[in-house]
Amino acid sequence: MDRIIVEGGHQLNGQVTISGAKNAILPVLAATLLTGGKNEIQNVPGVRDVKTMVNLVRELGGRVDHFEADRLVLDSGGINNPVAPYDLVSTMRASCMVLGPLLARLGEAKVSLPGGCAIGARPIDLHIKGLEALGADIQLEKGYVHGVAKKLKGAHHLFESVTVTGTMNVLMAAAMAEGETVLENAAKEPEVEFLADVLNQCGAKIEGAGTDKIIIEGVTSLKPIHCRILPDRIEAATYMIAGAITDGDVEVLDCVPAHLEAVIQKLREAGVGLKENETSIRVRGNGELRPVHIRTHPYPGFATDVQAQFMTLMTLAKGQSVISETVFENRFMHVAELRRMGADIHIEGHTAIVSGVEQLSGAPVMATDLRASACLVLAGLVAERDTVVSRVYHIDRGYEDMEKKLSQLGAAIRRVR
Ligand code: UD1
Numbered sequence: 001m002d003r004i005i006v007e008g009g010h011q012l013n014g015q016v017t018i019s020g021a022k023n024a025i026l027p028v029l030a031a032t033l034l035t036g037g038k039n040e041i042q043n044v045p046g047v048r049d050v051k052t053m054v055n056l057v058r059e060l061g062g063r064v065d066h067f068e069a070d071r072l073v074l075d076s077g078g079i080n081n082p083v084a085p086y087d088l089v090s091t092m093r094a095s096c097m098v099l100g101p102l103l104a105r106l107g108e109a110k111v112s113l114p115g116g117c118a119i120g121a122r123p124i125d126l127h128i129k130g131l132e133a134l135g136a137d138i139q140l141e142k143g144y145v146h147g148v149a150k151k152l153k154g155a156h157h158l159f160e161s162v163t164v165t166g167t168m169n170v171l172m173a174a175a176m177a178e179g180e181t182v183l184e185n186a187a188k189e190p191e192v193e194f195l196a197d198v199l200n201q202c203g204a205k206i207e208g209a210g211t212d213k214i215i216i217e218g219v220t221s222l223k224p225i226h227c228r229i230l231p232d233r234i235e236a237a238t239y240m241i242a243g244a245i246t247d248g249d250v251e252v253l254d255c256v257p258a259h260l261e262a263v264i265q266k267l268r269e270a271g272v273g274l275k276e277n278e279t280s281i282r283v284r285g286n287g288e289l290r291p292v293h294i295r296t297h298p299y300p301g302f303a304t305d306v307q308a309q310f311m312t313l314m315t316l317a318k319g320q321s322v323i324s325e326t327v328f329e330n331r332f333m334h335v336a337e338l339r340r341m342g343a344d345i346h347i348e349g350h351t352a353i354v355s356g357v358e359q360l361s362g363a364p365v366m367a368t369d370l371r372a373s374a375c376l377v378l379a380g381l382v383a384e385r386d387t388v389v390s391r392v393y394h395i396d397r398g399y400e401d402m403e404k405k406l407s408q409l410g411a412a413i414r415r416v417r
Helices: 024-032 048-059 094-104 123-132 162-174 190-201 233-246 256-267 304-313 333-340 368-384 393-398 402-408
Strands: 003-007 014-015 038-042 062-070 072-073 108-112 136-142 144-148 156-158 180-184 204-209 214-218 226-228 249-253 273-276 280-284 320-322 346-347 351-355 364-368 386-390 412-416
Touching: 003 368, 014 402, 024 038, 024 048, 024 094, 024 162, 024 280, 024 368, 048 062, 048 072, 048 094, 048 256, 048 393, 062 333, 094 108, 094 162, 123 136, 123 156, 123 162, 162 180, 162 190, 162 214, 190 204, 190 226, 204 273, 204 393, 233 249, 233 256, 233 304, 233 368, 256 273, 256 280, 256 304, 273 333, 304 320, 304 333, 304 351, 304 368, 333 346, 333 364, 368 393, 368 402, 402 412
Parallel strands: 014 249, 038 226, 156 180, 364 386
Antiparallel strands: 003 386, 003 412, 038 072, 062 072, 108 144, 136 144, 180 214, 204 214, 249 280, 273 280, 320 351, 346 351
16 A cells, blocks of 8 residues: 655745645536536546546446546536446545436436545435435435435525535536525535536526525526636645745645635734735745634635644644634544654544644654545654655545645655555
8 A cells, every 4th residue: 555755854945736626526527417418627636536536427327538637528418327336435425416416317316325534424414405305205225325306396495504515416406406496504615606607607597606595596408517627725725834834935826815715814823924816825934833723614714624734733833722623523533643743632522732842753654534644744744754654545535646746845755655
């Protein structure tokens, strides 16, 4: 199994270009099931989750005509199989987003209950309730969610709590349901708004995406998708923190600063120098980090997907910071690994109390999920001696060319197989 070895102590300097967002392309790939022709997607991130989703669309009857970094052409004319099997769905939770589109397109969907990152129970009850509101009849059978719907019908639905992929799943189904759907307490993430924009360009009638109330007037057909994936705000935040933690000078290119406001604000509070331009952010360390309190929240709050990376930064702040995780239960698995590197972190329920230390020390550590693995690489960048991160397949799920991008900034990092 691959491992990543990071030699600590190299300041990062230079520019890094951000890839297309994993969390934006996955719903777009699910949405190709709604259209009946050649979908063309640009700025495709080279990450494993994208390959998994493309394989899933293929399994359902789609055809890949072209698949390279900058252009994916996926023909969804032949979609005819409603079954998303366990071996594909188990590795990636986002694959459950085919549920809504399959119900809309084929009137039936049989999707294995998902796996994915081990960060809490992560049920899909909110997806199911939303699709039931549109008239789908859904049963759980032998590990599969089996839904049928002769014709989905628009409805008024309130999400009990905010769910990102749940909102997108129901939104996609409603785009082709009969009549009007109103979704309340919808997720406001930029990726939801992006999906709605992409669908609207195909002829859908969606208003309000990006707010907590989305109104969808169903249409009977959608034209193929043509889009360019928006930049990955989580990848951008990770490289901003990499610049800050090494006390370096890093310019993060091709990002949307407006999507990063919460992270920018907290980095400023920590004393990190930041300069925002239209599509880039320059991050400069100023020698000393102040402790900062963080509470994760759905967008526009501080993203749970940046919590582990920010915690790593706080392990070196001068004082005590308090980090509360409110989105997922059990999202502190990186804490045990950071402690092995000398971090002083104490957990009380959903809160981590981080007391800054002078120096982290390199150690063999194990990645437990996608963002936790990024935080261990960040820790390795500044630790004394070598850090060996195992189970890096988690990184490959969501970060394109991480070692290459960090090396170009001056890190001493390599992969061993
Ligand atoms: C998405 C993101 C993920 C991010 C998360 C929160 C994608 C592909 N993934 O995941 O990177 O960490 O948003 O910003 O976009 N929940 C339920 N029942 C459900 C659905 C969710 O109880 O049916 C709970 C979850 O366990 C969690 C919370 O709701 O505690 C939020 O989860 P959700 O927003 O659904 O996360 P994902 O969409 O899976």
